[in-house]
Amino acid sequence: MSKYKLDVARDVDTDEPGSYILNLPRGFRFDDEVVHVRGFDTMKELRQSVKTDVIPCDCKGCAQ
8 A cells, every 4th residue: 555645634633722633544543552632732743753663454343
C-alpha cells in the first residue's frame, strides 16, 4: 500500500481554535494502536505525526 499523504481539506477538522482532529482515510492508522482518529493541539504536531506515526492498516474496518 502507498504512504499516506496529508490532505488538510479532506482529513483535518478544526472544531475550535487550537484543536485539530486528524481523521485518517480507510487503509491507514496510527502505529501505536489501531485508531484512525487523533486530536492535536497544533498543526505542527499534526504534520509531524503524519510523517512518523501513520502506517498502512488492514483491520477489519479497512479491509472491507
